Amino acid sequence: MMTIETVATVTEEGTITAKVPGYLPQGEHRVVIVVDESPLQRVPARFPNLASFRERLGDRYPGNSIVEMREDERS
Numbered sequence: 658m659m660t661i662e663t664v665a666t667v668t669e670e671g672t673i674t675a676k677v678p679g680y681l682p683q684g685e686h687r688v689v690i691v692v693d694e695s696p697l698q699r700v701p702a703r704f705p706n707l708a709s710f711r712e713r714l715g716d717r718y719p720g721n722s723i724v725e726m727r728e729d730e731r732s
Contacts, residue, residue, distance in 0.1 A: 664697060665690075 665675035673690065 663675050665673045667673055
């Protein structure tokens, strides 16, 4: 027996669709479903504010680019 935690979609008809790991063999499986009563609240992905990081790079890297820093390290 294994435990898989995933996100499932419930349709208007009451059908649940969920993704499982690829190593699970195809076919019918006995499953136990535990449903959190509150719907999943998806939060849009937010990128961190890198302004202070770029300021710390200073004038040495005019494009303020990590790529430029890596190129300097390789030379």
